[in-house]
Amino acid sequence: MMSFDEAFSAVLHHKIELGIEEVDLLQSTGRVLAEDILADRDFPPFDRATKDGIAINFSVIEKGLKKLRIEAVVSAGMPQQKLGDIKNCVEIMTGAVVPQNADTVIMYEHLDIKDGYSNISRDVKKGQDIHKKGSDVKTGTVLLKKHTKIGPSQIGVLASVGKSKILVRQLPKVCVISTGNELVDVSQIPLPHQIRKSNILSLFTALEKEGIEADRIHLQDDKESIKKELSHILEEFDVVMLSGGVSKGKFDFIPEVMESLDVRKVFHRVAQRPGKPFWFGTQTKLNTVVFSFPGNPVSTFANYHIYFLPWLNVSLGQEDKKYQVVLDDTIEIKPPLTRFIQVKTYLDEGNFHVRIIRENGSGDLTSLANSNGFICLRPRENAYEKGELVPFIASKTII
Incomplete structure (x- = not known):
């Protein structure tokens, strides 16, 4: 069984080169x-007025002139005009091109305009209220x-x-696959031994947030039909994402079928909770990557955010972002399992803190709705203390 850090590094190591497209x-x-x-x-592409007012040549201020005749009115969108007589001014609107022979703008609040003349009532600084070209x-x-x-x-x-x-x-072509005879469509009323499909829809909508329109397929627990379907799927998609079929049950056929289709197992089983049965592999000839998550809802949801999203980011040439939050409880995490614990963040004095969401195992769907991420606590002898900074993996907006 691989440690979490080894498994995480292995997944990122198997990023794929995605192409380029024009949109x-x-x-x-x-x-x-x-x-x-x-x-x-x-930018800006011209000397631009930043106030409504008048545009002048500053030499009039140096000469002590305060009363200036208004030659014209200049608005945004007009070609550059010219101040014909530098002893005069032009009215100018915000965003307009400063006229030739003008180098200073004075806003209306500092003026008294009457009978075609503008009287300057405040001190003026050369070049004021002009956004210079290329600044x-x-x-x-x-x-x-x-x-x-x-x-x-x-x-x-x-x-x-x-x-x-x-x-x-380009975004990867992704096929999301659910497995298991116990699963029925959302619209059906399940029998006592059945459950509605939920994992595949959670994965599908999570991928939609990344702009990926995935295909959805359900496979029954039949080894030959699984093999037949997967042989075609591996050829058509960059990423195959499965939920279920990777534990140690007699009907968990995915690892065996993958081997028969020349999908190389990178690892199976990780020293973590939830999501320990996670299976990851690649079909080298087809350049296809396979994420086969455990079937429990929390395990699937956690592993998608822990492994797939960082893999997607590095495959797209982006850095895997790291977040830390302040722990509000003292927690002991003894070897050998890394724990991913559901939490809800809140902001306190400029720092993100987390409250632990109590859950009833990896099948507890309601806990996912109440949390917005997971803290990652690696096993160690000493307890994680209240107030300690710990790694955080967001699954929703963090406030």
């Missing part, structure tokens, strides 16, 4: 950039680096440089 800007949210995004011009970014500057995940703020940057089409990393 529309508004279809790129949540995707990972496959190109650096450069500024196609200076934010120069042409050719890298605005977004390759491997950046695209969110709403990145969409704004992409739009500002005219990127209507974006090169992004």
Whole structure:
């Protein structure tokens, strides 16, 4: 049986190279950039007024002039105008191009405008209230680096440089498989010996959050039919994700079938709770990765977040993010199992703390609804003390 740290490293070691595709800007949210995004011009692209008021040539202030004739009105969206007489001024709106011969803007609150003239009532500093051309970014500057995940703020940057089409990393093709004769569809009323399918739907919707539209298949506990179906699935998908069929029962056929299909077992069984029977392997010729999770709901849910999401991130060229939270209880974790304990986070004086969610084993679905992640506690002789920082794996928003 492999330790958790060994199993985790082994999973990340078997990342796969995903291709690149071009998508529309508004279809790129949540995707990972496959190109650096450069500024196609200076930002701002012109000297821009940041206040509503008047634009002047500062020489009038140096000469002690306070009353200036208004030549024109300039609004945002107009081509650059010209201050014809530097002893005059133009009215200017926020966002407008500062006219030629003008170098300073004075906001309306510091003016008294009457009969076509503007009287300056406050002290003026040369160059004030102008956002200078190129002061934010120069042409050719890298605005977004390759491997950046695209969110709403990145969409704004992409739009500002005219990127209507974006090169992004392809997402893996995933097939989610449930196994077991005891499972029936959600719409059915189960008999006393049956249960409704839930794991496959949890995995399916979790993958949807990552932008992955997975295929869903159910396999009965029949070795030959499992082998036949899996032989086709392994050829068509980058990732095969199973729930159930990997324990030591007489009808847990997945490990045996995988071996017969030349899927190399990387490991089977990890020294952790929940999720100890986890089976992981690869079909090298087909470049397919197999995550075969235990059938218990909490085990499946935990292993998806513990192993698959970090694997997905590194396969997309992103770093596996690490989080820590403050423990609110003293807990003993004796060897040999690493424990993943369901918790609910809360913010206290700027730090994230966790309350432990009590559960009734790895089949307790309701505990998943009440938690938003797992703390990872490796086995050690000394207890984990209240107030100690411990690793945290988020499964939902952490506040």
